[in-house]
Amino acid sequence: MALLRQLVSRKGLPIKPALLYNSSRSAARVLTDYMPAPYPKTEKERLEAAKKYGLLPEEYEPIPDDGFGRGDYPRLPDIGADSKDPWYPWDLPEYRKNYGEVWHIDSDMLGEDRCDPQKDWWVDKRVMVGMLVGVLGTFWTIAMLTDPYPVHRPVSAKQIPGKAAKESGKIYYTF
Amino acid sequence: MGTAYTHFMHPGTIPMGDFQESKFDPLFGFEATGRKTREMEVTELQMDNHNLPGDRRDFCAKPLMEWQKCMYENYPFFTKCAHYTHAYGWCEYEDYVVRMKEYERERRLMARAARVGPERAGYKVSAVES
Numbered sequence: 649m650a651l652l653r654q655l656v657s658r659k660g661l662p663i664k665p666a667l668l669y670n671s672s673r674s675a676a677r678v679l680t681d682y683m684p685a686p687y688p689k690t691e692k693e694r695l696e697a698a699k700k701y702g703l704l705p706e707e708y709e710p711i712p713d714d715g716f717g718r719g720d721y722p723r724l725p726d727i728g729a730d731s732k733d734p735w736y737p738w739d740l741p742e743y744r745k746n747y748g749e750v751w752h753i754d755s756d757m758l759g760e761d762r763c764d765p766q767k768d769w770w771v772d773k774r775v776m777v778g779m780l781v782g783v784l785g786t787f788w789t790i791a792m793l794t795d796p797y798p799v800h801r802p803v804s805a806k807q808i809p810g811k812a813a814k815e816s817g818k819i820y821y822t823f
Numbered sequence: 824m825g826t827a828y829t830h831f832m833h834p835g836t837i838p839m840g841d842f843q844e845s846k847f848d849p850l851f852g853f854e855a856t857g858r859k860t861r862e863m864e865v866t867e868l869q870m871d872n873h874n875l876p877g878d879r880r881d882f883c884a885k886p887l888m889e890w891q892k893c894m895y896e897n898y899p900f901f902t903k904c905a906h907y908t909h910a911y912g913w914c915e916y917e918d919y920v921v922r923m924k925e926y927e928r929e930r931r932l933m934a935r936a937a938r939v940g941p942e943r944a945g946y947k948v949s950a951v952e953s
Contacts, residue, residue: 797830800840804925807918808881809863820882821849821858823924 684719693720701750711753724752728764836937838929845925847932851945861921883914 688694688710697720698708711718732744739747743759757763769776807820829837838845850858864885873888890907897903936944 794827797827798840799825799827800842802826802837802926803841803919803922804838804845804929805841805843805922806881807861807922808878809861810877810880811867819849820861822861822921823858 684721686719687713688720697722702748703750718753721753722750724750726752726754726758726765728758728762728766729760730764731766731768836930836933838926838933840926841922845929846947847929847945848947851932882918883911886911886914 685693685697685700688697694708694710695705697710698705700720701708701722703722707722709723710720711723729744732738734744736744738744743755745751752758771779809818809820813820826837826840830839861882863882865888869888870880870884873891875884875888879887886907890904890911893904893907894901932945936946
């Protein structure tokens with residue numbers, strides 16, 4: 649490795665550094681690269697984890713070690729993308745996130761098209777349920793009250809001469 | 824007036840439409856002359872071979888099968904089957920007229936039953952009693 653570094657660090661050598669950098673930049677990483685470290689127990693581990701995730705030590709709070717294997721991943725406030733400022737010049741406008749910003753553990757659910765626990769719905773949840781029940785109940789009441797008075801065409805039943813008619817002994821007549 | 828209005832304002836004067844069986848004996852009033860029965864022109868086997876769905880196995884099954892056969896044989900020149908198209912439509916129309924007549928007969932018999940009482944109304948005799 650040291651030899652390789654020597655080779656590429658000197659000018660005029662046939663190995664162009666850009667080629668090597670390019671391969672390292674585009675190298676596919678394996679899933680273990682993204683795995684969190686074990687749950688931080690000491691203060692030093694806690695500070696290291698906060699630095700790793702780009703958070704201030706007072707911001708960093710690991711997800712409780714509940715056996716789901718979240719390790720030292722930080723617990724972030726549940727703010728959906730819909731609640732974030734749409735006019736801020738985000739680095740990733742489709743996620744409303746900045747480059748290098750740590751991702752929420754449930755970020756797959758907090759997208760602009762998914763849930764948003766912080767959303768201001770303007771209407772109380774109880775009022776919402778009341779509107780639903782009210783509208784459905786009104787239509788149900790109307791349907792039940794008008795059930796004995798149907799609108800129908802002034803014709804008798806369709807005459808289907810088949811096995812069912814034969815078994816019930818039904819005979820169809822004309823005029 | 825509309826059926827809903829009549830059911831509400833004058834209950835029991837008109838039949839319930841195409842989802843209720845007739846209450847009257849189909850031969851009541853025809854004792855002297857009798858009634859002509861409607862017969863199927865095609866057999867169950869023919870309809871099975873034609874793969875005809877159950878709701879199409881009415882008294883217009885034959886013109887329908889002829890029409891579909893013509894469409895199959897003359898694809899894509901469907902104008903050649905204009906005669907069969909109209910024959911099927913005319914058959915369905917006449918079937919509908921028969922149903923309208925049945926409805927009107929039921930309505931008049933209901934009015935008559937209200938006039939003369941249930942004894943002479945000509946209600947259908949249930950199969951249990953006979």
